[in-house]
Amino acid sequence: MKSFFIATVLAAGCTAFASADQPVLTVYTYDSFVTEWGPGPAVEGAFEDACECDLKFVAAGDGAALLARIQIEGERTRADVVLGLDTNLTARAAATQMFAPHGVSADWDLPIGWDDPLFLPYDWGYFAFVYDTRRLASPPDSFGALAQSNTSIVIQDPRSSTPGLGLLLWVRHVHGDEAASVWKELSDNIVTVTAGWSEAYGMFLDEHVDMVLSYTTSPAYHLIAEGDETKKAAAFVEGHYMQVEVAAKLKTTDQPELADRFLEFIASDEFQAVIPTTNWMYPARIPAVGLPAGFDNLVQPSTSRLYSSREAAEIRDVALAEWLEALSK
Amino acid sequence: MLRLEEVRISRQEFRIDANFELCPGSRTALIGPSGGGKSSLLAAVAGFLRVQSGRVSIEGRPMEGVSPGERPLSIVFQDNNLFPHMTAWQNVGLGINSSLRLASDDRIRVDRALKKVGLGAHAGKRPGQLSGGQQSRVALARILVQRRPWILLDEPFAALGPALRTEMLELVGACCNETDAGLVMVTHDPRDAISICEQTVVVANGHAGYPVKTTELFANPPSDLSTYLGPNWKYGG
């Protein structure tokens, strides 16, 4: 079971068999993408068959920390492509001037229109708290109800993790300027704040907490891969915040053509068909085979919430300061 | 010639002046009350203590700025004369080359010196495995191989019993004879001076006297010496 999110932290193994004269395309991504059961192996196999190159995934922490990693390494970064940012980060990422246009156009099946020249969407989903029906019969159905309840939750740090950041903006989107007081009320429900999603989800599966911040699509994994119907996403009446995950090419890449090919590959059926049952998210383009069964009876948010990337960037600092202050009490 | 010209040594609490010269091959005792500056004087000659003024010269060569190891003398201290982690043989060998790089005839000299002090069978032992007398013999064997014109002894046998001490002093005399070296020996016991030093310098009250013939000195001790010797002192007694 745990193999679901078991991260092959080292990417070294992936390249062990690559021959030396093949060009190497280095893709920085988040930990769970390159797990044995994540999209990594399938994507790598499929792309390497076509490109006659060595695709090397490097797990560099969770989504938001990815951006910092690129900034720390600066122009010397060995990354050719970054995969795993989301729209809440793209404005900040664009401001670093480190990314180049992707040049890919496709008929996206996204709930929003897409015209970002730098960042290419590869999947999307809704954040949600996931619970175990055996341990929690009636989950809270709003932030207010959650705060009032004794339900224990684990969340991710908004500075390092895209779900964490998504939650920050979700609360803000729902409660506006009341967000700070909502966080104050929530703070006694939060057992701990992890740096990444894997650790948080692991704590939930080991039954250390009642609910974990994840996605409405997470139960599909348990259902499809394990035949386990006990994991459900708690539907919130105020709606759910959306995430669109993106990839982008670095300006400094020494493999620009290979990077472009990889970005095109992301928009292809081959890549998109892998996403639902490995990354457990909605594909950015529904492939010819359609969505797998099990995706049809997932929670459908009453309201879909999302800030534009510019708004998200503007709100983030204030929201983060509120969050830090509320939770450091 | 070992010459101290208007030498003044100052340490925190005391000061000592000295102005005398010793002929090559002569044997001189420095005697006086403890804390009187005998050892400081010796340390100044050996180069461990800087003189405040005046100068020390040996065979006409000023010793200012000459490091202890470069001075034409060998010295035996009260204790810690041997490196405990080295064998007797190595401790002697250091007298020839400070990195113990010894040619074959050097090795023979080391063997011979150890044999001469009666330790031929103990060459491979470390100081910890030797008795106090044997340790002193190793130090003397090293003096033999060093072959320096002057030998300085700083109460080296104070810890030994009377019989052993006499034996050691005889050995010192033999060493001086073999290397034609002069001897300067700090002691607090008049009998040591009388047994091997033909002349004696009294060090007391911040002042080192001129060398005087030992027998005459102890027959008619001057006032500062007789205070040190005490009322019961009787020469030859």
Add this chain to the structure above:
Amino acid sequence: MIRLASAASFALVLVLSLGTMCAVALRADFVAGIEASDWAALKFTITQALFSSVFSCVLAVPVARAIARRRFPGRSFLITILGAPFILPTIVAITGLLSIYGPAGLLGRVASFAGFAAPQVYGLPGVVLAHVFLNLPLATRLVLQGWLAIPSERLQTAASLGFRPFDLFVHVEWPMLRQVLPGAHVVIFLVCLSSFAVALIMGGGPRATTVELAIYQSFMFEFDLGRAARLALLQFILGIIAAVVAWRLVLPADFGAGLDRPPERWDSQGLGHKLLDWLVIAAVSTFLLLPMAMVIVDGLDAIGQLPTSVFEAALRSVLVSLASVLLMLLLALPIAIAVSRTSLASAALAEGVGLLMISASPMVLGLGLYLLVFPYLDPVMLALAVTALVNAATSLPFALRALIPALREIEANFGPLADSLNVTGVARFRMLVFPRARRSMGFAMGLTAALSMGDLGVIVLFGSTDSPTLPLMLYRLMGAYRIEQAGSAALLLLLLSLFLFWLFDRGGRVNAAT
């Protein structure tokens, strides 16, 4: 030669401590002032350090008393164990503690079996627990030294006067404690101020963030150099206060020397006192040994199935550790030799410089190095070299504490003899200093090797994803929730650290000339 080398060593230490600090100070962003979350971090840092030192010291008193007045099988083993946390990689200690007090730990399982909620270990309780685990032994040793330093005549006098245990405590033991405890308290407080790995893993979100952790987060999560530098400046000021206070306080120069002789005691032979002491000894042994036992038990299962990448990381760590040892010798020996030949004043200077390194925090150092070196060199490429260097430098105070007295004694006893025989320069080192200082050098090398092996400091900032050290690998395995592999990696790290310490320390002792 020595003069030049020691000047170079001093210079390097100054660059590493004050140089990085200057780089940080120049970059610090005070436009926003000191933010509320900065104050929260500062407050938490001081709070947890205070709790940690008070608990460690208060608990150390009954433990030290029990060890001081009882003889029992395993007593010397227990005393040895009291030295072990010093060379135990922090992350391994944390792994062990989590396996008992963590949500899935022994205690949690027992609690949930009995129908209680599992204890919450993340946050302040966890941080303090880990710090007490790591520092109780140090406190106990310091107090034990005080106990064993009570002259036996005083105990005899007390016995002849018919003192009861309470009288003895009031008249003999309490005055001793009043001298010993403040020092122990301050030392542990300071150590906990700049503790990083514990806060990184045991801290629970913004509520339990130390300044060190906040620097890490600003840098690694947000790449907010201005805020990271501002926090680093705060941490540095804390460290400087630490250095000034700790100037005269004791660091261990050896483990357990002379602590092995229980003095004859005439008091406290009553059954109640005996029972109490046995209880205390049993409790502290369990507290210290159980987590280590858990690391071994948990790790054994999967150690055979560890991926090669873990062994590669282990090899990398061993090499870094050996490089640290070499660098430490290159830094420490010239300073120690130069200082051992000169006045006490310069010795104080040397120790002051050493203390600069002790008070330097890994994050300040790392951030400063990043700011200094980044324009010219790729920090990721240099991560391993920097780790080796930083560990050599942070081991320096301990190495100097061990080496300077040893060299001083050598100079005092054999310096004149060596001088008179013209044994100088390299020959002096080879023939006098090395053979006689071997024990101290072995200890210093062992300590450096173990500290470097287990270091989770600067490496977390720059450690590249494809060539991590073993502690970094272990941290990532924990982050990815690969519990079994993390357990085995922890065991591997524990064994390697202890082995490296043993190897050098033993190497210094075996056949050592006396």
